[in-house]
Structure formats: C-alpha cells, structure tokens
Amino acid sequence: MDDNVTTYDHIIVGAGTAGCLLANRLSADPKNRVLLVEAGGNDDYMWIHIPVGYLYCIGNPRTDWLYRTEPDPGLNGRQLGYARGKVLGGSSSINGMIYMRGQRRDYDGWAEACGDANWRWEHCLPYFIKHEDHWRGADPAQGTGGRDAGFAAVHGTGGEWRVEKQRLSWKILDAFAEAAQQAGIPATDDFNCGNNEGVGYFEVNQRAGMRWNATKAFLRPIQERDNLQVWTGAQVSRLLIQDGDGGPRVTGIEALPIGGGAPARARAAREVVLAAGAIGTPQLLQLSGIGPEDLLRQHGIAPRHVLPGVGENLQDHLQIRAVFEVHGVKTLNTIAHSLFGKAGIGLEYLLKRSGPMSMAPSQLGCFTRSSPELAWPDLQYHVQPLSLDAFGEPLHRFNAFTASVCNLNPGSRGHVRIRSARAQDAPAIQTNYLSTEADRRVAAESLRLTRRIAAQPALAPYQPREVKPGVQFQSDEELARLAGDIGTTIFHPVGTCRMGRDDDAGAVVDSRLRVRGIAGLRIADASVMPTITSGNTNSPTLMIAERAAQWLLA
Template identity: 75%
Template structure:
C-alpha cells in the first residue's frame, strides 16, 4: 500500500467492486485501485457451499451488523450479515441466481426518467457476464465469467412441496429469469461443479496480473476527499493502525461498498442530511437528504412443518455416521447436502388475486431450526419461508457516531405499513393451503411455526413479527432518480448529484427492490457503470 494517484479508485471489493476492477483495468491506460476493508477470500468455508453457516456471524467474513429494535418485529433486533471479504456478499450468500422481473426495471426507468433502465435494455448486461449451464440464447449468456448451474441434489419432500404448489395453482417453471418469474421449481445457483462461485474468483482473480490494477485488502476507507464540488480521492486506514493514507483519483471515485457501507462512507464524508450529521459534529460538505433513506429489504416469514415417512437434513445429519456420509459424498462427487444452497426449491406467486404479478417468493428447505445459527430440530421437517417481494415499508441507515469503526444504525421498519402486514398474513394462509394439498398428505405435515391456533389476519401479522427474519437483501439507500427528485442521490448514470468525479455502483442505487434475490442485479448495475466510466459518461 502506498499513497499515490490512480485514474479510478473503487471502494469495496465485493460483488460490484470485483466486476468493476476487471472491466476498468482491461483498458491498460486506466490505472485502477480496488480498496477492500476485509481480507482475501482464502477461508475454506467460503468455497464449500454449506460453509455459509460458518461465514455468517464470523468476524473474519461478516461485518456483524444488527438492526435497531424494530416495532414491526415486536421489538426484536436482527442479525444483519454483510460480506467483509473479497467477493463481499457473493462470498457468504445463498448463491441463488435471480434477476427479478421485467416490471422491476421498467419501474426504474420511470423513477429515473431514463428508458435505458427498462428490462430489454438491462438484459444484455445480464447476458454479458453470464455462463449459463444450458448455453447461450436470447435470454441467457454463454462463456462469461458468472457461472450459473443447476443444483446437484433433490429431496423427496421438496418434490412433494413443488407438486402441492402446482395443485394450489402455481405453475411449474424451469427458468425464473425470463422476465416473469411466476412458478415453482428448483433454484439455479452460482456454483462451478459444486463449489461456490463468488465474484472474486469470477472477475478479480483473472485481472490480478494486470500491472495497472492494485488491490488493497484490510484497508478501510473512512471518507471521500472533496475539493470544492469534486471528489479527488479517499482517505484509507490500513488494518492494524498506522497513519492514514490518501489515494488520489484523477478521474473518479466509485463507491461499491453496498447498501450499508456506501451511505455510511458518504455520511462520514459530510455528504447527506445536515440534520443527521451536525449533531455528530460532522460538517455538512454537500447536502443530499436521500443518503441513507429508502432502505428496503425482504423479510422472510419462516413456517415450519414437521413431517413423517421421509428423511430430512434434521435427522440425516444428526449422527456422526450421517455427517461422515455427507462429507464423503461431497469429497467424492461434490454433491449432497454440503453442496446445498441455503434454499433449494423456489416459488413465486401472488399473495392474493389483487396483485397483477407475483408479489411473494418462497424459499423451501428440507430442514428446520429455531433461528439461523441454532441447531437443527430433532424431528424431520421442512421450512417454507415466504417474503414480500415489493414491501412498501421504508427504513434508513444513519451514523451512530462520527467514528468510522462504529457500525451505523440500521432501521428497516419491517411490517410498518398495513399493506405489508396484510401480505404477511395472506402469505401464511397460502402456505397452509399448499401444505394441505394431496401431494404432501403422505408425509402428514404438522404446522410447528407459527402454529395452527393463530387464524385471524391480525394474529398472523403479529406472529409474522415474531418469526420473521431478514433474507439479507438491503437496497435503495443511495437511490437513483430524476434531477428534480430531492431524495435522489445519484442520476441515471449513477453519478452523485451535485458533485463531480463521484459515482455509486452497488445495490444502494436501486430505486425499488427487485422481485427476488439481489446479488445478480447488483452485477448488472456494475456492468453498466463500468461501461459509463470507461466512456466518460
């Protein structure tokens, strides 16, 4: 690490940052610095798919954030994992490849006043880096860096749930990524031959030999440096202490620190709401009231059903012999439970006929537990987690103190609107309808959570607050919008409004959350940003 000048300084070596570093350093005349606060992705559990269990909640790979106590969750505070390692959240997430629905991007076009965000214009940027197991066609790419594969196992109980969902009126689908994801089927995953495929392996490692790319790890960016209305670089604190360094950017500083990290860095730099910053003793260098606002996330409501007459992971992994068999299967064939994504079966449907398109997503698992990180139950069971794809609640991310090492306050405001509470109640009722279908009858499903004694919409909405957890999809805290939108932080080309030389390219720029898992849409955003930066636009 040395204090020197670059053309582009990228802050954050996560999902977006790794792609940006690859694309921008492909032009040999562009000198690029990638700064990552976490370490290298050399921890073995990152690469074994089931290793997310050992990465989330681990200070080596996770920022260990928590939300503020949330009234919508009946006062509970949630663990809020974010990747603290090269590859970012792609190193610890559920590996599900999901783009969302065409209507999401058409809505972004309306929000920004820029038709280039419509689905048909975003699709080529998904395809550009994709390497789909079926090969290339009009919807999917082949030969790109981002590998998409089928899962390497199936379960009788999940096949039965899929059949029950079809009996309940949800059509079968083999591809959730065609622009309309309504249907039930197995998720596709970002793996290569049963090993996690993160963005560090996909994009960063192939570029590491380029002389015009430097990568700093264990290096925390504490603020963006401003000269008048221009971003000129960043202040960097190396791990272990020592004097801060300055990395200058001749062309641009690009924040890719995510929906929590990017607004935190902006606020530490004096960019944001003055009435949030001044009480902390931070000078307001550039008033932008939308910084940290508009937080959106998918809250999953975990319904658990005990079953009979089949094995699930609860009992399959209960004995030493069972664990040994699972390990042997992965070692020999890269398959079995150790190759599992956290959720295997998915379904997209409507919580009620009032919705014109799928507004809820199921993640179905052949296991159950009281809470993430706790032991599996001692009985066979499946979990049907359902989330509201388009929540109307909005939260915020704001500094807790002026100290960069202090985690920001994360306030999701889950279930704070009547619409979100109704969707939660309707979702649980639909889960019960699916569980009562003939296809599941031979397994005698018995509702353990939330419990059949709760029947009214009011009871179910309250119980959703008791059992709901984040599905780790925060977005929107530096959202893009029209120039006349006072809450817009960036324009439609992701340039920070009112400043020169500062851009944001991560999930924080989404005006509204996508209808599904958010990792791959973040890659698409980074792909577009890289093109604009290279063109100077």
C-alpha cells in the same frame, strides 16, 4: 499500503460483487490505472468455497461486518443480525448463491422513477447476459416468463459468472413442488425470463459443486495486471473533497488500516466509484460530509454537500418461516444428527461434490401472488428440507421442512445513519419492517397460502404438522403479529442512495449513477436501486456494475 499518495484514474471502494466486476472492466485498458480498496481480507477461508460453509461465514468476524439492526417496532422490538460480506468478493462470498434477476416490471419501474428508458428490462437484459456463463448456453427463454419474453435468447455463455443447476434433490421438496402446482402455481425451470412466476429448483452461482464468488469470476483472472492495485484490510474512512468554481469535487480517498496504523491516501484523476453496498456506501458518504444536514451537524461533521436522501429509503425482504414436521420421509434434520449420516454427507461431497454439503441455503423456489387480483407475483418462497429454531441454532431432531415466504415488494422503508464521526463505529440500521398496513396484510395472506400448499394431496402421505407458527393463530391481527415475532431478514438491503430524476429531492444519483451536485463521484451497488427487485439481489447488483463500467469508460 505506504504513505506515498499515488494517483489513479479510478478508485473503487469495496471489493464485493460490484467492485470486483468494476475492477475487471476498468483495468482491461492498460492505460487506466485502477485502485480497488477492501476492508476485509483475502477469500482464502475454506468455508467460503464449500457451499454449506455460509453457516460458518455469517456471524464470523473474518468474513462478516457483524451489523445488527435497531430494535424494530414491526418485529415487536426485536433486533436482527444483519450479515454483510467483509472479505474479497463481499456478500458473494457468504450469500445463498441463488441466481435471480427479478421481474421485467422491476426495471421498467426504475426507468419510470429516474426518467431514463435505458433502465427498462429490454435494455438491462444484455448486461445480465454479457457476464453470464449459463449451464444451458445461449438458449431461448424456457420458463413461464419465456412465452412473452420477446428475445431470441435470455441467457449467455462464456462469461465470467457461472450459473449451474443444483447437484441434489429431495423427495420432500419434490412433494412440495407438486403440492404448489395442485394449489394453482405453475411449474417452471427458469425463473429469469422476466416473469418469475412458478415453482422449481433454484439455479445457483456454483462451479462443480463449489461456490462461485465475484473474486473467482472477475478478480483472480486479472490479478497480474500491472495497472491494477488491490488494497485489502483497508477501511475507507472518508472521501477527499475539493471545492472549486464549478462546485465540490471528490479527488480521492483516505483509508484506515484494519488493526491500526497511519491512514493512507490515494488520489483519483477521473472518478471515485463507491461499491460498498447499501450499508457501507451511505455510511461513507455521511462520514465525508455528504448527506442530510441535520444528521451531519449532530455528529460534528461539516456538511460538504447536502443530500437529504443519503441513507434513506432502505428496503429489504422479510422472510416469514413456517416449519412443518413430516413423517415417512428423510430430511436433513435426522440425517445430520446421525454419525453414519454425517459420514455419508462428507463422503458424497468428497467424491462427487454433490449432496447436502453442496446445498445453497435454500433449494426450492416458488413465486406466486398473495391475491388473485394482482397482475404479477408478489411472494417468493425459499423451501428447505430442514428446520431449526433460528439461524445458527441446531437442527430439530424430527424430520421437517421449512417454507419461508417474503413480500417481494414491501412498502416499508427504513434508513441507515451514522452514530458518530468515527468510521470504525457501525451505523444505525433501522429496517422498519411491517410498518405499513399493506405489508401486514400480505404477511397474513402469505402464511395462509403456506398452509394451503401444505394441505394439498401431494404432501398428505407425509402428514405435515405445522410446528411454527401454529394453527391456533388465524386472524389477520394474530398472523401479522406472528410475522413480527418470527420474521427475519433474507439479507437483501437496497435503496439507500437511490436513482431519481433531477427534480426528485430524495434522489442521490442520476440515471448514470453520478452523485447529484458533486463531481468525480459515482455509485455502483445495490444502494442505487429505487425499489427492491422481485427476488434475490446479488445478480441485479452485477448488472448495475456492468452498466456503470460502460459509462465510466465512456
């Protein structure tokens, strides 16, 4: 960066999942001058690319913002580490690599919330397909949702976003899948047809056993474009806003070099697009004087544009981890504790790019209902052939599997609010998990369902014994409190700058992702989701960015 103020057509804040796609699409026309700004560094760290390397990226200041949540009453006062990618590729460089779109009803609900039918499932699906390179090719729907999907094809081929089958299988996971079917959950081989009910192995964003992040997909192929400039190591500290007869307009950005130095500025002739995520985007808006008036004044920031919804409506998936000790079957616990086992794991990956080093954090998925009265799945399982006390701690020395279950549609809402007027100070993240009676009830029912699956004949040969939370806990009250003791984030924060109708005082952006009441500013990341999707949130964020790029170019 230099001190000269250069003018670009578009400035994109955040080179994560959405930002990399936006840079690709907006710079495709050589007449468009595009600046992409990222606080983190290059994605040249070895552990980004080896799938199991997420263990070394989460909690690492080289790749993670290292956020922590506020003490949460729903978690019985606990705080959680809240990983967000701080590197080219953003969270796609450190996440679980699971390809998941969510359910048809998620997008139909968005359309209703913002009064725009363009957000319905049938209108979003082409924007998933546009950048997809699915291992099946452009095939018709195959999974349980395919029977009513109503489309000739639900997958695409030849796009930038690679989707592959996992390069592994585990006997204990196969047994869990069979047990789930015995408990009444159908098998599926495609979670992405509009109804993701069923049990099967997750598909992943990998290519030949290596992580496929947004940098590789969208940024690296275009890095030689003369009309694209990329700043790394530059944290955008505020938006530049100009008042005019037509109201306020964002005209550019100011960025602070990580490590110190003079701030640099850039101007936007057309629009600034925020793609800093559900934590970074509301923080930057608030630092710039856009947000709840009382919060801004509390920190000595003159309000430039009052929008009460900025930073509110935080939603996330809370996973509740149940651990079962098993016998007569190998799991990663004992393999990884053996010197011979470790050598075998390394050799298999070196020769075949398969095995445990190619593992996503979760391998087997299951979507089902907490109550038979529900018309749709409201629970998601991430099942793993391993166990540990907490993320980052050593694996147990006994064979075990972990079945983590989350409420897909939580009613609890949190917020993101600045602590000071300094961009370098992390915002306060209040998650408010389990703050509704319905969420506590679903948590209790989900633990009971886990026990029901574990008790099925398919798992009986392995004598599963519940180690965590423990069979002594049975009542709704005990199980809900346990959920607070053992629950943890699955890293899906969304909703803090949500879409909505013009008469919705809490909405931050309109249905075309323009920030309400201020010109020259758009948001294209997970913060715009009115409600969280029924599954992992990375690929829905790409779809949002794909749609935003179309509107920006128009």
